[in-house]
Amino acid sequence: MPRHFLRKLDLFTRLSADDRRALESVVGERVRRIGAREDIVREGDAASHVHLIVEGWACRYKQLEDGRRQIVAFFMPGDLCDTFIDVLREMDQAIGTLTPVTFAEISRDALGGMAARHPRILQALWWDTLVSASIQREWTVNLGQRSATERLGHLLCELFIRLQGVGLTEGNHCVLPTTQADLADAMGLSTVHINRTLQELRGSGLIVLKGRNLTIPDLSALQAASLFTPNYLHFDHVGRHLDAVEPLAV
Amino acid sequence: MPRHFLRKLDLFTRLSADDRRALESVVGERVRRIGAREDIVREGDAASHVHLIVEGWACRYKQLEDGRRQIVAFFMPGDLCDTFIDVLREMDQAIGTLTPVTFAEISRDALGGMAARHPRILQALWWDTLVSASIQREWTVNLGQRSATERLGHLLCELFIRLQGVGLTEGNHCVLPTTQADLADAMGLSTVHINRTLQELRGSGLIVLKGRNLTIPDLSALQAASLFTPNYLHFDHVGRHLDAVEPLAV
DNA sequence: GCCAGAAATTCACCTGCGTTATTTTTTATG
DNA sequence: CATAAAAAATAACGCAGGTGAATTTCTGGC
Numbered sequence: 204m205p206r207h208f209l210r211k212l213d214l215f216t217r218l219s220a221d222d223r224r225a226l227e228s229v230v231g232e233r234v235r236r237i238g239a240r241e242d243i244v245r246e247g248d249a250a251s252h253v254h255l256i257v258e259g260w261a262c263r264y265k266q267l268e269d270g271r272r273q274i275v276a277f278f279m280p281g282d283l284c285d286t287f288i289d290v291l292r293e294m295d296q297a298i299g300t301l302t303p304v305t306f307a308e309i310s311r312d313a314l315g316g317m318a319a320r321h322p323r324i325l326q327a328l329w330w331d332t333l334v335s336a337s338i339q340r341e342w343t344v345n346l347g348q349r350s351a352t353e354r355l356g357h358l359l360c361e362l363f364i365r366l367q368g369v370g371l372t373e374g375n376h377c378v379l380p381t382t383q384a385d386l387a388d389a390m391g392l393s394t395v396h397i398n399r400t401l402q403e404l405r406g407s408g409l410i411v412l413k414g415r416n417l418t419i420p421d422l423s424a425l426q427a428a429s430l431f432t433p434n435y436l437h438f439d440h441v442g443r444h445l446d447a448v449e450p451l452a453v
Numbered sequence: 454m455p456r457h458f459l460r461k462l463d464l465f466t467r468l469s470a471d472d473r474r475a476l477e478s479v480v481g482e483r484v485r486r487i488g489a490r491e492d493i494v495r496e497g498d499a500a501s502h503v504h505l506i507v508e509g510w511a512c513r514y515k516q517l518e519d520g521r522r523q524i525v526a527f528f529m530p531g532d533l534c535d536t537f538i539d540v541l542r543e544m545d546q547a548i549g550t551l552t553p554v555t556f557a558e559i560s561r562d563a564l565g566g567m568a569a570r571h572p573r574i575l576q577a578l579w580w581d582t583l584v585s586a587s588i589q590r591e592w593t594v595n596l597g598q599r600s601a602t603e604r605l606g607h608l609l610c611e612l613f614i615r616l617q618g619v620g621l622t623e624g625n626h627c628v629l630p631t632t633q634a635d636l637a638d639a640m641g642l643s644t645v646h647i648n649r650t651l652q653e654l655r656g657s658g659l660i661v662l663k664g665r666n667l668t669i670p671d672l673s674a675l676q677a678a679s680l681f682t683p684n685y686l687h688f689d690h691v692g693r694h695l696d697a698v699e700p701l702a703v
Numbered sequence: 704g705c706c707a708g709a710a711a712t713t714c715a716c717c718t719g720c721g722t723t724a725t726t727t728t729t730t731a732t733g
Numbered sequence: 734c735a736t737a738a739a740a741a742a743t744a745a746c747g748c749a750g751g752t753g754a755a756t757t758t759c760t761g762g763c
Contacts, residue, residue, distance in 0.1 A: 290576065291587070336585075394740095
């Protein structure tokens with residue numbers, strides 16, 4: 204069940220069969236499925252559960268009083284939301300779906316218990332949490348300094364490489380299920396300008412985007428154009444590269 | 454020595470005298486002082502130490518290849534940088550001083566050992582880490598959605614309340630040691646526009662700023678003008694309010 | 704109290720992106 | 734397959750904030 208999640212943790216550490224079994228059982232306990240454009244967690248909710256995205260995309264967002272919405276993070280299969288959240292009392296932002304989503308709802312006790320019994324899993328959860336924080340910082344850089352083209356290009360690089368990390372790319376191609384309005388809310392740009400910017404990226408041959416199908420013909424070219432460096436994703440902890448990760452047994 | 458830090462943790466939990474002594478000894482082990490505009494940590498450094506700001510201000514920043522700089526976080530006395538960082542291999546951003554800074558350099562082993570022996574401290578460190586992450590997310594909202602005036606007002610609210618949390622305000626007044634260029638780099642605006650925006654905030658009576666001296670005559674007015682809500686700082690975990698925190702014994 | 708460099712301020716002009724509105728295309732749904 | 738609703742694309746115009754260049758005001762060191 205937590206196929207993509209296990210694959211992602213593999214980027215960081217080697218989990219034992221026992222670890223894997225424990226994870227699978229905790230994750231399998233309570234799995235739910237909801238439609239697109241619904242909330243998994245609302246602002247102000249008690250911080251009681253951790254959620255693992257099994258299928259589909261979601262986002263963390265904050266809605267301002269006057270309606271403006273900022274997406275502060277995208278969640279894709281394999282992503283854990285609010286891993287160690289139980290220390291805080293209530294959620295300060297909401298988590299909503301962008302597509303229909305299947306997710307596992309994990310109680311703090313179940314997660315804590317497992318972490319206590321499986322130190323490598325605990326270590327991997329920390330890594331995942333720290334990487335999320337690192338991504339958040341990079342978003343700050345992205346919104347603060349980069350032009351619309353660089354900014355959007357940077358996001359596409361990040362999403363593509365993260366999808367690669369959980370095995371959801373095929374060659375230089377992946378599925379990008381967000382609408383242009385979602386991208387706009389994430390990048391602090393208007394939908395009109397997202398559209399213009401996508402045209403520009405298309406025009407310069409850096410991306411091919413038809414419907415939900417994204418192809419990046421030359422990832423390093425897009426990276427260069429977007430001032431993107433992947434170090435902040437910390438995918439290289441154990442000194443392996445993506446290509447070197449053997450396919451995950453399903 | 455870690456006076457402000459202890460005071461901040463007090464917002465979250467009640468530490469025992471024993472906890473406090475342990476913290477003090479770990480923090481006192483290696484204290485250094487460096488000048489303004491120097492780096493404490495450079496991008497690419499091994500992630501070996503944790504730093505506690507004892508006096509002065511610093512920031513986490515990232516410099517793009519072409520010279521643009523984004524400040525992604527401000528550090529003030531009592532702030533811990535990269536608490537659980539040892540899981541990651543190398544730093545993806547740098548930490549530099551804005552003023553002369555006194556800081557404690559804590560080895561991962563010393564911190565880990567203490568955390569293992571003092572569960573309440575561990576819990577408090579988690580809280581601190583999660584609050585930092587929450588602040589980072591709010592910065593994303595700030596840069597993505599708010600206008601220059603709201604954005605800067607929001608930052609000033611946050612800094613003021615954080616200073617309050619470590620006992621560095623007097624009434625509605627505090628010291629703001631940043632230059633306008635620093636504020637510009639943090640807010641993704643030009644120095645010229647930061648200047649214009651400060652004038653505007655002054656003109657509407659929301660702030661009084663002379664040199665490093667900042668007064669906020671009516672904090673709730675500034676909050677309202679900036680769409681600021683303090684929930685993301687999670688200062689209310691134990692249900693107490695700032696006013697109710699007794700002065701810290703020094 | 705003087706001096707140099709840093710910081711703040713001001714000015715004039717410009718551009719990247721926003722806004723509003725309309726049209727076209729795609730995608731769900733009965 | 735028809736239809737409605739959502740998403741994408743296009744267009745015209747406006748403004749928030751950027752740029753570059755002076756100028757003035759602070760600040761720290763002697």
